[in-house]
Amino acid sequence: QFFSGTDVEKNLQTCISWMRKAKEQGADLVVMPENSNRDRSYFKDGKPSRAMCWEHSETLEGAFVSGVRRACRDLGLWTSLGVDLRGKREPDVHIGIVLIRPDGDIEGVVKKHVLWDYEYTLFEPG
Secondary structure, eight states, rough: OOOSSSSSHHHHHHHHHHHHHHHHOOOOOOEOOOOOSSOOOOOEEEOOOHHHHHHHHOTTTHHHHHHHHHHHHHHHHHEEEEEEEEEEESOOOOEEEEEEESSSOEEEEEESSSSSHHHHHHOOOO
């Protein structure tokens, strides 16, 4: 586990650093935590904001997922990555897990079905 802050580029570099360390130790698969891309500070005036959640969420073509895909390709490593993913329409966002192959292609995406605590105020179940 690691703490993901609001600096998405820094979070990407943290993920890539852990991926490199794992590969150096002989790993074939790295599993990153949920919301690796960004801390979930999607609150406005103390209340959950679906608009903020949408604004700060990622797409599969976004910089964060693309950066991890490049790192998988460079390292020849499988990676499971927790990312808050935009849905098909605003303001729908899903808690997603993306499985990336060693060639950098996306093997699959799973969206969390059972939401806990405040999650139901921000996210759509998968």
